[in-house]
Amino acid sequence: MEKKGSFVAVGVGMTLGAHICPLSRSYIEHADIVFCSLSDSYVEEWVMTMNSEVRSLQSFYAVGKDRRDTYKEMVAAMMTEVRAGKNVVGAFYGHPGVFALAPHKVIAIARDEGFQAHMEPGISAEDCLYADMGLDPGTNGCIHYEANQFLMNKKCLDTSALLILWQVGMVGDRRHQEFESHKKYRHLLMQSLMAFYPADHRVALYEAAVLPIDEVRIEWLPLKNVGDAKIHQHTTMVIPPGSEKQTDTAFLTKLNELDSL
Ligand SMILES: C[S@@+](CC[C@H](N)C(=O)[O-])C[C@H]1O[C@@H](n2cnc3c(N)ncnc32)[C@H](O)[C@@H]1O
Structure with missing residues (x-):
């Protein structure tokens, strides 16, 4: 039998007030408790207008604190209320399941313990990027990497696809403590990318609008300038294809053989 207590992870989208879907809004309005991890204090205040029991998860972050401990504490705070029989909502900016550890973790633990738990999708930075930059991931294929994973793992990169680095x-930052990258590491990222792309390859630094009055940032620059560029916590890097797609002639031959049967 399913236990009393539930969890729903919802996404409020990127731009305050503009992206939330009716279903996610309804979950927030009817929850016993809403935990939120949002991109801006105005966004938090807006969520607070939908429910009187909103608790910010932002207070778990601290300078010099390992973010993995922060996420554990966030998960524990949400699970404590689920176990107490409450209908809990976690409201996260963007899509709650995109490059977001805590929502996935709470759902897995809650389900494991016999509680009802699920996720509702939201509009992510990726969705805004396609719209603002006029890019279609279907044109050349699209690869996503978390920037540290890109650097630290051996990769086999298809440079004919669009590359998005989060x-x-x-x-x-291997200690998971920083809120802004050091220039020396940005240079390392730039050098790593230059193993695949020419130094003059045009890349973009993208920042979606969080407040409706914000200007979208789409800054195009040569790859060789990335090390010295202004990069924030909410910057996503976009690397257009650096090579042409190669036709797989062996596969085409097989297709032709099948078609001629
Ligand atoms: C922890 S992830 C959260 C992503 C979020 N769940 C989503 O759906 O977009 C944080 C990363 O998302 C991207 N991001 C967050 N805010 C952004 C913004 N306003 N514009 C562009 N990218 C953003 C950046 O790459 C940032 O480092």
Whole structure:
């Protein structure tokens, strides 16, 4: 039998007031408790207008604190209320399941313990990027990497696809404590990318609008200038294809053989 207590992770989208879907809004309005991890205090205040029991998860972050401990504490705070039989909502900016650890973790633990738990999708930075930059991931294919994973793992990169690097603002931070990357690490990222792309390859630094009055940032620059560029926690890096797609002639031959049967 399913236990009393539930969890729903919802996304409020990127731009305050503009992206939330009716279903996610309804979950927030009817929850016993809403925990939120949002991109801006105005966004938090807006969520507070939908429910009187809103608790910010932002207070778990601290300078010099390992973010993995922060996420554990966030998960524990949400699970404590689920176990107490409450209908809990976690409201996260963007999509709650995109480059977001805590929502996935709470759902897995809650389900494991016999509680009802699920996720509602939201409009992520990726969705805004396609719209603002006029890019279609279907044109050449699209690869996503968290910037540190890109640097630290051996890769086999298809440079004929669009490459999107997340969390470039925290690149090189192996202690999971920084809120802004050091220049030396940004240079390392730049050098790593230059193993695949020419130094003059045009890349973009993208920042979606969080407040409706914000200007979208789409800054195009040569790859060789990335090390010295202004990169924030909320910057996403966009690397257009650096090579042409190669036709797989062996596969085409097989297709032709099948078609001729
Ligand atoms: C922890 S992830 C959260 C992503 C979020 N769940 C989403 O759906 O977009 C943080 C990363 O998302 C991207 N991001 C967050 N805010 C952004 C913004 N306003 N514009 C562009 N990218 C953003 C950046 O790459 C940032 O380092």
